């Protein structure tokens with residue numbers, strides 16, 4: 001995996017539209033996190049999760065880069081930095097930190113990141129619980145669930161779990177390839193399959209607990 | 216239930232000016248510890264005898280003030296009816312919860328006033344809420360700190376079990392208010408312990424915190440890296456702790472007494488004495504192989520023998536429950552025990568040898584115990600108090616311990632914020648009407664992991680009114696859940712239809728209605744410091760200072776836009792605000808702020824027209840990102 005090109009200070013975008021700072025009322029760049037005149041924290045703006053963490057909108061993001069940005073922004077914006085500030089500043093930092101948390105949660109998991117990226121590219125997925133129209137996936141789901149129901153001991157369960165983990169990793173790699181090749185239809189199918197595999201993993205876990213308890 | 220409706224964005228938490236000292240308080244079920252940190256070095260504050268633990272025991276007498284701590288413990292023996300221990304178990308609990316705890320509480324518990332409210336205890340002829348009893352303990356901690364430091368203490372970071380629900384957190388915050396303390400932050404106990412441990416030992420990697428206190432169990436997994444303390448997952452049981460060990464031993468003694476043919480009937484005071492004997496037995500058996508303890512009931516005392524194996528047999532089921540929770544949290548974090556670099560033990564109940572052995576067996580390594588398990592949480596809280604008031608490079612990123620959701624058709628829960636989501640968090644979900652011309656929608660907010668509403672904790676019910684009549688399914692109602700950095704929830708509902716929207720904010724609140732809170736504040740000696748109007752005054756002063764600082768910054772950047780007389784006008788209005796803020800009249804401050812705002816308006820417009828002259832474009836995302844790397 002290659003390291004992400006970070007925008008340097010020199011290669012910055014030109015000043016964006018101006019908006020009045022809520023605190024000193026002077027002009028501030030609409031993208032600003034802090035007012036350059038009075039230093040007041042500014043409310044979060046509606047940008048996508050990648051932009052929120054200053055990351056390129058692409059599937060393959062090194063987790064180390066994601067976390068460095070997330071922790072770095074939180075160091076400036078977390079409410080703990082505003083504990084002795086005015087109520088308004090506290091409230092804004094809360095909003096900023098919540099926006100960062102949401103971005104981080106969505107982007108750190110390859111499945112939610114893939115689904116989100118598809119949405120950004122104008123290819124949204126059906127919501128949870130809606131029918132998936134993929135006969136191959138439905139067939140696979142039926143077979144694995146049958147195997148799960150038939151598993152009566154920890155050993156046979158482990159076999160199923162190992163296979164499921166392998167499937168999951170393969171699907172993740174396929175998703176990366178699909179995005180790299182800009183094959184959005186393939187990416188979409190793979191995300192749906194990953195969604196199913198994740199649900200199956202939860203079922204496996206529940207079954208493992210039941211078997212351990214002798215049920 | 217009390218609904219606080221306030222402006223969106225306005226914080227319900229007023230705050231103080233930089234006066235007085237901020238401390239960390241571990242308000243425990245069995246013991247309370249207060250600590251203070253200076254320059255990154257935390258220290259537990261001790262009495263003149265060098266003792267840091269304040270027993271969380273409160274004794275009431277008819278005529279005089281409450282007594283807290285060791286002295287109250289001594290009164291327990293003479294006058295058990297007027298002495299309360301383990302009050303933390305009742306924080307935020309309604310009468311139904313207490314019934315669920317079983318008949319194990321040696322108190323006379325009464326339902327609170329009002330619907331859905333917190334229980335009260337009848338002590339020394341008066342009904343008292345767990346909030347005011349806890350406030351007595353906090354007051355004692357505050358007095359201890361003021362004596363040790365020789366300074367006024369008015370702010371604190373208070374720790375709560377990670378698994379405390381919204382009701383118990385709110386109750387804890389209210390107790391601090393009654394004790395005249397501003398809560399800078401509620402911090403989860405295992406997180407505080409990890410902070411103290413990690414900073415002291417410069418630990419890096421994934422650490423587990425196993426926190427078994429008197430009445431609560433928490434288990435958290437944290438990643439420690441370059442000053443970031445990130446909670447990966449947490450779990451626990453808010454009604455599982457060393458008290459359960461004591462109860463099991465006491466029941467064993469009583470069964471033995473029955474076998475000896477002696478009467479079992481006890482009053483509430485004798486139950487407390489039996490529990491004290493059981494506790495003593497448990498503690499002794501951490502150091503000795505066996506012993507004999509007595510029960511003083513009625514006129515016929517009885518003697519009971521117990522050895523270590525016997526004790527371990529009695530408490531093993533509770534220890535097994537904690538181990539099951541540990542495994543669940545590891546699974547939630549998607550990791551095995553091999554990924555855990557160290558296990559930090561917290562809480563007095565981890566002194567029990569069986570607990571240590573089981574922890575060691577599960578994690579395949581001996582637990583860390585270099586910091587006193589009774590003090591480590593308070594030390595972490597003190598570090599966080601310093602970080603919040605003085606500043607720090609460390610960053611605590613915590614999570615919600617329990618899922619939050621809303622009741623949907625069929626009594627099922629629709630989860631909106633899943634457990635282990637980093638806080639603060641703001642998540643929303645859309646709902647719709649299910650009947651034609653439906654103009655109202657009842658919303659029921661619950662907390663818990665189960666699928667059915669009846670198995671979860673009910674936090675609040677409210678109704679969104681004024682939905683324009685439409686066909687079923689046409690309305691779009693967006694319900695947003697926000698959990699702040701203290702783990703406290705705010706719910707808002709927005710009804711979005713053609714051109715109409717409505718916004719209500721509901722803060723779940725438990726047990727204490729305004730009248731009860733007001734009475735407690737009036738009764739409290741320090742009420743002046745925590746009085747609402749005093750807090751609003753402080754808030755107004757903080758805001759006035761922000762406004763003058765912002766104006767000064769604006770004047771130094773763009774002051775050249777002003778003609779001489781305009782500048783004079785602004786300076787005069789600024790002076791009026793500064794003077795008002797020095798006085799004690801909140802309305803005068805508000806008026807001076809408004810005055811300044813209108814005088815500054817043309818200046819602000821000129822500044823907007825000028826735009827950004829310099830290349831300075833504020834600290835936008837990319838600029839900060841370049842700095843972060």
Ligand SMILES: [Zn+2]
Pocket residue numbers: 021022023024025026035036037038039040765
């Ligand atoms: Zn400003």
